[in-house]
Amino acid sequence: MLRVLGTIFMSLAAVVVALPIVIVCSAALNGGRTMFFPPQDSTLARFGEFFISEPVWTRALTNSVIVAIGAATLSVLLAWPIAYRLWKTGSRASALLATLGSIPFAVPPIVFGVGLGFFWSFMGGLGTITAGIISHAVLFLALPLVTISIGLQAIDRAYLDAAATMGATETVTFRTIVLPQTLPYTISGFFFALVLSFNEFIVMFFVSASAFATVTLQIFNSLRNGYTPTMAVAAVAFIAVSIAVFSAVARWGDLPRLMGADQSRS
Template structure:
């Protein structure tokens, strides 16, 4: 009885969370130009429009992918040394860097977006996709920083001691022990950035200055004409990417551990 109540509550929450998402996805099937639910004259024509016949969507999809992959790569490259230095030496300098790297994520994104738009206005490059990439790197760097730090902490110290006893210097143990053991955590951080960058709106809204658009921006820009079913195809695509990415993280990494569950309680 109690278990049924519990599961019932969890399922109601799940239904509540999935409802708007499901509705958006189903609306993609609408035959007409307006978003109706339940969909009228269901058709897959919108998918054709999104991926083939309307180049504006394809171009914004391309921008989304470029920004997401590039900013995730940069974020990992910047945060790896920070996390490593903090784990290895834990100096005041490394602690300051860690705090600084996590700072943008802790602010209301609109404030950081405003600041970035000032920065790129002054130094040039507002509306250039490269500044968009740097902006997302700064906004989302906190994620790989956290996952990599968790990864470093979960390295077995005995392996390091053993390597040292056998004469391995720092680069050797970095290459043979630390990097392989933290790979799944690094990749998780990478993919967290990819997914959140895909969906991020407000910062890219400010720094793109309408010079280019990602899919989320394109959807927001088209809002003036109301929602159209073609946008919903974008939502479906993004949702599928997110589910695929997080399933992969769960499959190859320890998702509960990444999110802070007690590592000792693996068996329950």
């Protein structure tokens, strides 16, 4: 009886979580310029508009991809030495550095966005894609920092000792043991940052200063004018990317462990 209740509860939760997404996605099939649910005059024309013919959307999509890939790469490159130092030395200074690096992710994005807006207007980068990439890299630095740290902690210290007794210096050990063993975690961190950067728009709103727009920012900017089915196409594309990325992480990385599940049980 209780088990049945549990199953019903979980299914209900799944339906409620999925419902708005399903509705948005199906709205992408609308033939007209207005959002209807259920969609009217079903067509795939809006997909063509979003991906190919409408310059506003194709430019925004290009910007989204550039910012997301750039920011994810940069945040991984920044997170690696911080996480490695923390793991290697465990010193207070490196712990402080890691904490400072996680602050942007912890404060309300609107506050950090306002701050970055001021920052870039002083630095002269306001409205450039580079500023957007760096801002997102900093904002999501905490993610690769956490996944890489989890990966480093998973390395048995005996591996390092074993490598040393076989003649490996710290550099060689890093290259032959540490790097290969933490690769899945590095990739996970990269993808977490990538997907979140893809979807973020508040910080981007302040940093872009309307000089450029990413897809979500473009939607945000045109919210006042109401939704169009082309925006729903963006939703379809984004949810597809998210599911693909996280499925890949689950397939090649240990997702339950990354999310903090107990390693010993399966």
